[in-house]
Amino acid sequence: xxKHIYGEKxxxxxxxxxLSDVPFEQIGFKTGVSEKPIPLYSWEVLKWTPYIFVGWGAxxxxxxxxxxxxxxxxxxxxxxxxxxxxxxxxx
Numbered sequence: 001x002x003k004h005i006y007g008e009k010x011x012x013x014x015x016x017x018x019l020s021d022v023p024f025e026q027i028g029f030k031t032g033v034s035e036k037p038i039p040l041y042s043w044e045v046l047k048w049t050p051y052i053f054v055g056w057g058a059x060x061x062x063x064x065x066x067x068x069x070x071x072x073x074x075x076x077x078x079x080x081x082x083x084x085x086x087x088x089x090x091x
Contacts, residue, residue, distance in 0.1 A: 012037025 006024050007014040010033050018024070025031055 009035045011035070012040070 002020050002023060004024070006018040006020070006029055007016050012035060018029070020027065
């Protein structure tokens with residue numbers, strides 16, 4: 001009997017525990033793996049998702065209002081240009 005219960009601490013603990021009378025390397029088990037649970041690896045990235053979503057939302061909203069305002073100003077300039085052209089034609 002090997003004095004180690006495989007699966008107790010590997011990757012934060014697994015749902016299967018193994019006892020063996022031969023070393024676990026001989027039966028194809030990986031040894032020397034991390035004790036850190038696997039979901040913690042994905043959490044390192046996923047914890048930033050809400051902030052990225054809000055950031056992109058703010059950027060795209062600002063871009064929308066900027067282009068909308070630019071179109072309004074451009075439309076006013078065209079309107080004034082048309083009025084000035086008509087006044088020049090009358091002279």
